[in-house]
Amino acid sequence: MNNKNVVLEVKNLSKLFGKNKVPAFEMIKNGSDKREVAKKLGVTVAVNDVSFQVERGKIFVLIGLSGSGKSTVVRCLNLLQKPTSGDILFEGKSILSFDKKELLEYRRYKVSMVFQSFGLMSHRDVLENVAYGLEVRGTKKEERENRAREIIKLVGLEGWENKSISQLSGGMRQRVGIARALANDPEILLMDEPFSALDPLVRSDMQFELLSLQKKLNKTVVFITHDINEAFKLGDMVAIMKDGKIIQMDTPENMAANPANEYVESFINSVDKGQIYSVKHIMQTPSCMIRIKDGANNALKQMRDHSVSSAYVVGENLELIGILTIDDAMRVRTGEISIQDAVIRDILTTNEDTLVSDLLSVAASAKYPIAVVDEDNRLKGIVSKAAVLSSLV
Amino acid sequence: MPDWLIDFPSGIKLNISDPIDRFIDYLITEWDAFFSSITNGLRVFLNSIGYVVERIPWWLLITIIFVLTWRMSKKIGRAILYSLLVFSIGAMGLWDLMNTTLAIIIASVIISIIIGFPTGVLVSSSDRLDSIVRPILDTMQTMPSFVYLIPAAMLLGLGNVPAVLATTIYAVPPLIRLTSHGIRQVDREVIEAATAFGSTKWQSLIKVKIPQAMPTIMTGVNQTIMMAISMVVTGSMIGVTGLGQEVLISINRLQAGRGFTAGIAIVIMAIVMDRLTQGIIKKGEAFIDE
Numbered sequence: 001m002n003n004k005n006v007v008l009e010v011k012n013l014s015k016l017f018g019k020n021k022v023p024a025f026e027m028i029k030n031g032s033d034k035r036e037v038a039k040k041l042g043v044t045v046a047v048n049d050v051s052f053q054v055e056r057g058k059i060f061v062l063i064g065l066s067g068s069g070k071s072t073v074v075r076c077l078n079l080l081q082k083p084t085s086g087d088i089l090f091e092g093k094s095i096l097s098f099d100k101k102e103l104l105e106y107r108r109y110k111v112s113m114v115f116q117s118f119g120l121m122s123h124r125d126v127l128e129n130v131a132y133g134l135e136v137r138g139t140k141k142e143e144r145e146n147r148a149r150e151i152i153k154l155v156g157l158e159g160w161e162n163k164s165i166s167q168l169s170g171g172m173r174q175r176v177g178i179a180r181a182l183a184n185d186p187e188i189l190l191m192d193e194p195f196s197a198l199d200p201l202v203r204s205d206m207q208f209e210l211l212s213l214q215k216k217l218n219k220t221v222v223f224i225t226h227d228i229n230e231a232f233k234l235g236d237m238v239a240i241m242k243d244g245k246i247i248q249m250d251t252p253e254n255m256a257a258n259p260a261n262e263y264v265e266s267f268i269n270s271v272d273k274g275q276i277y278s279v280k281h282i283m284q285t286p287s288c289m290i291r292i293k294d295g296a297n298n299a300l301k302q303m304r305d306h307s308v309s310s311a312y313v314v315g316e317n318l319e320l321i322g323i324l325t326i327d328d329a330m331r332v333r334t335g336e337i338s339i340q341d342a343v344i345r346d347i348l349t350t351n352e353d354t355l356v357s358d359l360l361s362v363a364a365s366a367k368y369p370i371a372v373v374d375e376d377n378r379l380k381g382i383v384s385k386a387a388v389l390s391s392l393v
Numbered sequence: 394m395p396d397w398l399i400d401f402p403s404g405i406k407l408n409i410s411d412p413i414d415r416f417i418d419y420l421i422t423e424w425d426a427f428f429s430s431i432t433n434g435l436r437v438f439l440n441s442i443g444y445v446v447e448r449i450p451w452w453l454l455i456t457i458i459f460v461l462t463w464r465m466s467k468k469i470g471r472a473i474l475y476s477l478l479v480f481s482i483g484a485m486g487l488w489d490l491m492n493t494t495l496a497i498i499i500a501s502v503i504i505s506i507i508i509g510f511p512t513g514v515l516v517s518s519s520d521r522l523d524s525i526v527r528p529i530l531d532t533m534q535t536m537p538s539f540v541y542l543i544p545a546a547m548l549l550g551l552g553n554v555p556a557v558l559a560t561t562i563y564a565v566p567p568l569i570r571l572t573s574h575g576i577r578q579v580d581r582e583v584i585e586a587a588t589a590f591g592s593t594k595w596q597s598l599i600k601v602k603i604p605q606a607m608p609t610i611m612t613g614v615n616q617t618i619m620m621a622i623s624m625v626v627t628g629s630m631i632g633v634t635g636l637g638q639e640v641l642i643s644i645n646r647l648q649a650g651r652g653f654t655a656g657i658a659i660v661i662m663a664i665v666m667d668r669l670t671q672g673i674i675k676k677g678e679a680f681i682d683e
Binding site for chain 1: 580582583585586587588589590591592593596600601604605607
């Protein structure tokens with residue numbers, strides 16, 4: 001494949017740490033694995049014969065556990081780490097052949113990076129941080145500050161320009177990190193686990209933000225993560241790394257459908273519960289709750305007071321019985337049917353610890369909010385369709 | 394048991410004192426012109442600082458201390474206390490001696506910074522250099538401070554000028570050490586960020602590493618000042634004037650009151666200078682999170 005859309009091409013990239021690199025190379029070529037090499041020669045094989053291509057305007061996600069070499073790969077892409085062997089082509093030109101000046105130009109104009117712990121300079125305020133890349137490039141003060149203000153606005157930090165970094169929350173700090181990377185208007189954004197240090201709510205916010213920024217600016221992104229949900233949510237193309245090698249590279253759909261081996265499969269299935277939401281994070285208290293022994297008049301009053309068109313009906317001990325809609329309540333009042341018959345009992349329930357992602361398919365088709373109950377069927381809260389869908393953006 | 398197993402055998406002799414003497418003699422005879430020019434240079438430097446310090450009106454110095462303390466600590470009580478303490482040095486009749494001492498301290502600290510800061514930056518850049526410099530600094534710092542006075546006096550003569558040199562040698566190690574340490578401990582990702590955005594080595598040093606290391610570097614300056622103050626008393630043995638000399642005279646004449654008065658003045662100087670530099674450090678640290 002040699003098409004024009006490929007911005008970045010990585011060919012047989014390897015990175016070894018240690019002294020006896022040459023014999024270590026021989027060992028890997030002869031099929032020894034990472035652990036043997038480390039034991040025998042004291043050489044760490046961080047990246048082992050990795051190749052991939054990144055197309056313009058796409059998000060390429062590298063996913064793996066810690067120690068899989070993903071961070072080393074991304075650090076090779078702007079030569080923070082020097083590859084031991086292999087080649088990296090940017091728009092067809094090998095970045096390894098760059099001299100000092102070309103490398104500086106490449107870093108200043110073509111590629112920028114977002115870091116896991118933000119990498120912000122605490123002695124500079126937000127504006128000066130965002131303008132850093134332009135400053136080292138030699139852009140005039142006024143011009144770079146105008147550009148920085150523009151980008152700060154774009155990432156939603158308007159009004160925070162002159163605040164110091166220590167005054168910012170984690171999510172805001174990473175917005176500064178992203179703004180700093182975008183201020184240079186690079187071709188490629190390298191993102192090294194940018195959202196891993198953020199708490200789940202902020203993280204999903206930032207993921208959404210990144211997607212919309214990417215739509216707007218059409219940047220090519222190389223994104224590193226250890227979170228499969230994040231990878232599948234963001235990636236146009238996902239590569240799974242293990243022990244320095246890519247073991248499968250595909251679109252999220254194809255990968256989920258055809259995992260290459262058990263490792264990939266278990267990775268896809270290993271949903272880290274701490275990393276994503278369960279129902280209790282997004283459930284709300286039902287705004288309108290009535291007891292089965294309450295009459296229709298009371299039910300109607302409650303619904304009117306809360307301006308809703310249905311109410312949850314519970315028994316003596318708060319156990320969930322069903323939903324009463326306003327239409328049915330009217331019919332009960334006129335004596336058309338009894339309240340026992342009017343209650344809709346066939347409603348979806350779930351419990352607090354269910355993962356939101358598991359509710360996705362049912363939530364989409366649910367007519368009423370999903371009721372959250374405990375083991376004794378007591379009503380704990382409700383989850384609306386909107387809450388489920390928006391939490392996954 | 395034979396004697397030689399209990400008493401150290403007298404036959405084994407290691408003589409390093411003669412070679413050192415010969416080396417100093419060699420320096421005195423062969424490098425005389427060099428050391429005279431150092432002496433002259435230092436004298437001009439010290440005298441000009443002394444000239445400025447002596448001409449600062451007493452009320453202005455106290456006002457400066459008041460304003461600085463107030464701005465650093467935001468506590469008016471502390472500002473008044475420090476001003477009063479410095480005022481009391483004058484009241485004890487030691488104002489002129491304090492000025493002399495202050496000039497020596499300022500001269501030594503400035504020279505220490507000029508030498509120590511770039512050295513520290515250089516040492517931070519290379520592990521090998523660090524492993525060479527570290528034991529030298531350890532030796533410089535643990536060597537009893539009196540010892541520096543001997544060659545300083547022999548090479549540069551008696552008085553305040555050799556004291557500045559001896560004080561610098563004694564006071565510079567913490568600055569080198571902490572400058573290097575401060576730069577080394579700058580967050581790896583922050584340095585990576587500087588590199589990733591296309592900073593040259595010089596740019597990341599000036600724009601990122603040194604500013605990030607500033608609180609630690611200032612701690613080094615603070616320690617340098619404290620060591621310079623302690624050296625001022627020791628220096629009186631080779632004829633340093635000022636408060637240290639006052640202490641020495643009191644010892645010779647067994648005048649406890651006079652000795653304590655001068656001692657208290659030195660303590661006050663140390664406290665005020667320490668707190669002022671600490672204030673600068675705290676201000677810098679406020680930027681560095683966690």
